[in-house]
Amino acid sequence: MYAFFAIVRRDLRLALRKRAEIINPLLFFVLVITLFPLGVGAKPMLLQAIAPGIIWVSALLAAMLSLDSLFRSDFDDGALEQLVLSPQPLSVLVLGKILAHWLVTGLPLVIIAPLLAILLGLSAKTISILLITLLLGTPVLSLIGAIGVALTVGLRRGGMILSLLVLPLYVPVLIFAANAVEMAQLGLPVMAQINMLAAMLVLACVLAPWPTAAALKMSMS
Amino acid sequence: MKFIPDPIGKFFHRMASPPHFYALAGQMIPWLTGIFLVLLGYGLFAGLYLAPTDYQQGDSYRIIYIHVPSAWMSLFIYIVMALAGAIGLIWRIKLAEIMAISSASVGASFTFIALVTGSLWGKPMWGTWWVWDARLTSELILLFLYLGVMGLYNAIDDKRTASKAVAILALVGVVNIPIIHYSVEWWNTLHQGPTVTKMDKPSIHISMLIPLLTMAVAFKFYYVIAVLQRARLELLQRERTSAWVKKLVMEQSK
Numbered sequence: 001m002y003a004f005f006a007i008v009r010r011d012l013r014l015a016l017r018k019r020a021e022i023i024n025p026l027l028f029f030v031l032v033i034t035l036f037p038l039g040v041g042a043k044p045m046l047l048q049a050i051a052p053g054i055i056w057v058s059a060l061l062a063a064m065l066s067l068d069s070l071f072r073s074d075f076d077d078g079a080l081e082q083l084v085l086s087p088q089p090l091s092v093l094v095l096g097k098i099l100a101h102w103l104v105t106g107l108p109l110v111i112i113a114p115l116l117a118i119l120l121g122l123s124a125k126t127i128s129i130l131l132i133t134l135l136l137g138t139p140v141l142s143l144i145g146a147i148g149v150a151l152t153v154g155l156r157r158g159g160m161i162l163s164l165l166v167l168p169l170y171v172p173v174l175i176f177a178a179n180a181v182e183m184a185q186l187g188l189p190v191m192a193q194i195n196m197l198a199a200m201l202v203l204a205c206v207l208a209p210w211p212t213a214a215a216l217k218m219s220m221s
Numbered sequence: 222m223k224f225i226p227d228p229i230g231k232f233f234h235r236m237a238s239p240p241h242f243y244a245l246a247g248q249m250i251p252w253l254t255g256i257f258l259v260l261l262g263y264g265l266f267a268g269l270y271l272a273p274t275d276y277q278q279g280d281s282y283r284i285i286y287i288h289v290p291s292a293w294m295s296l297f298i299y300i301v302m303a304l305a306g307a308i309g310l311i312w313r314i315k316l317a318e319i320m321a322i323s324s325a326s327v328g329a330s331f332t333f334i335a336l337v338t339g340s341l342w343g344k345p346m347w348g349t350w351w352v353w354d355a356r357l358t359s360e361l362i363l364l365f366l367y368l369g370v371m372g373l374y375n376a377i378d379d380k381r382t383a384s385k386a387v388a389i390l391a392l393v394g395v396v397n398i399p400i401i402h403y404s405v406e407w408w409n410t411l412h413q414g415p416t417v418t419k420m421d422k423p424s425i426h427i428s429m430l431i432p433l434l435t436m437a438v439a440f441k442f443y444y445v446i447a448v449l450q451r452a453r454l455e456l457l458q459r460e461r462t463s464a465w466v467k468k469l470v471m472e473q474s475k
Contacts, residue, residue, distance in 0.1 A: 168365040172404040218385045
């Protein structure tokens with residue numbers, strides 16, 4: 001437990017020293033959402049209708065692009081090797097790294113999302129549902145994504161292959177989250193979707209660190 | 222304490238030795254091909270000629286004799302691949318790793334065939350090549366999962382490491398496939414319900430069912446043939462510096 005918090009503290013401190021890594025996914029998220037009105041035309045009705053999908057797909061892409069920084073610098077300077085060698089269980093350390101990573105890349109997305117939702121014309125109640133889905137969904141994206149990064153961290157050009165590995169696994173989160181926001185727009189109950197997202201988060205928290213740890217060991221060998 | 226009795230352990234050791242497997246697979250392939258051709262011939266004849274015309278769909282329904290077995294194979298092979306990958310991960314059996322990766326491309330082709338034949342059938346029946354229906358979408362995602370496995374394997378230079386990576390990915394995929402399947406199902410459904418796997422009474426007539434099952438078994442045989450050939454090739458490539466491959470080449474070039 002102590003090691004878990006030590007990792008979280010260390011990674012947060014490192015991230016705060018390199019602020020660009022926090023800002024870039026956020027800028028990407030904002031930019032992609034800005035592109036949609038330019039692409040499909042400034043029709044408020046249409047934008048409102050497709051807003052849940054736009055926001056969630058952009059969040060998905062931003063989360064995926066930010067994944068690379070999860071293990072990259074530690075892999076390059078050898079700190080990752082020390083983590084693998086340490087007597088603490090690697091899956092717990094990995095979970096700490098993922099938590100820290102989500103705090104610096106996922107949480108900002110959640111915080112800025114209401115602003116973008118207002119730009120796309122969502123109502124206040126819908127925005128609150130959007131926030132809940134983002135809060136439950138983006139950690140799942142980080143957890144699943146960690147498996148993909150761990151598998152590709154040793155590769156020189158892992159970027160393209162990472163998206164091929166990770167995006168199909170993101171499908172359930174996208175379906176339930178975007179659907180919940182859409183239902184909220186229509187004034188329908190959304191508890192089922194929220195529950196499913198929560199279940200996915202719990203499941204991912206328990207299961208994802210294991211293959212991530214195994215993949216890291218494989219990447220280090 | 223030992224869980225596996227000695228004779229079985231010895232059998233596996235012998236089977237897992239590359240030269241032995243290479244020779245045995247080479248001997249088995251002609252027999253398997255014979256059985257496959259007989260089954261395929263009967264299945265096609267019975268399916269395209271003997272089976273009656275469907276009262277609603279006319280003759281276009283006959284594509285199920287390709288479509289349904291391919292769709293079954295696409296899932297079956299993914300599970301086989303994950304199992305072989307797990308065996309390779311746990312017991313470090315080189316041959317299991319090779320089986321896993323050899324299955325990937327065969328599985329991807331079956332998935333692709335299922336998608337293509339499905340859309341060929343969909344055009345006259347639904348009036349469109351493609352709909353964003355639950356089963357179609359999850360089959361498409363399955364294809365992406367296969368492509369991811371193959372892409373990852375090709376991206377890593379050291380093939381032992383690549384096999385491990387592929388095994389981990391395949392296992393993650395196996396956990397995810399049901400989740401993906403049900404979430405997509407819940408999201409949208411237009412595909413006709415299952416007609417064969419209803420346990421009490423299949424809603425497909427027996428004269429159509431027998432050719433379908435024959436084709437399914439034929440496809441299984443085809444898969445075994447294809448995977449053995451791929452595995453032999455992969456084995457030769459990986460073991461190209463070993464003594465038995467050199468001996469084999471010397472004997473062939475004589």
